[in-house]
Amino acid sequence: MRTLVQYNQLPSFFDHLVSREFNRHFNAPAKTALPAVNIKEDETAYHLELAAPGLKKENFEISLNNSQLTISAKLEQASEEKTENFTRKEFSFNSFERSFRLPKNINSEQIQAAYTDGILKVDLPKVEKPVVEPKQIAVA
Structure with a gap:
């Protein structure tokens, strides 16, 4: 006697379509748009x-940790309207x-940032490489 029952699953295309529409209308998470860089x-x-x-x-926070630059921003807005009835x-x-x-x-000590006209500009200066000149080493 078999204990497992075999059945035909719905085609993957149909399943994908139904789950996508269901998620879109009922429990889809809000999509966050990342700013272009x-x-x-x-x-x-x-x-x-x-x-x-x-x-x-003031909304921006820029941090540098182990060669990873992180730029984040938070914006909260609230408004309230009171009348007699509501x-x-x-x-x-x-x-x-x-x-x-x-x-x-x-050069992490000289990183600069400025925000003007809706554009955050971050300048990351490079470290100047020392010029290595050829050198003769005497054998003792």
């Missing part, structure tokens, strides 16, 4: 430009976090 390199530094309009410089409160909370693994030739 441009990375440029020249002889002296790397330059990051992060598009984050609508924020203030009170309406609305609030929103948005946040993001981006991390970048930095190369070893970054």
Whole structure:
């Protein structure tokens, strides 16, 4: 006697379609959009430009830990309207976090950041490599 019952499963396409629509309408997590980042390199530094309009410089937190640069921002907004018959409160909370693994030739003491016109600019200066000149070593 068999203890396991075999059955035909629904085709994977159909199953995917049903679960996608179900999640979309009932329990889909909110999608967070990460800001776009441009990375440029020249002889002296790397330059990051992060598009984050609508924020203030106080909303950003930039940290460096073990050659990993982390840029995050939090924005909380709340409004309240009171009248005789009702009170309406609305609030929103948005946040993001981006991390970048930095190369070893970054001078971490001179990293600078500025936020202007919706663009966060982070300058990551490179460490100047010492010029190694050929040298003769005498044998004793």
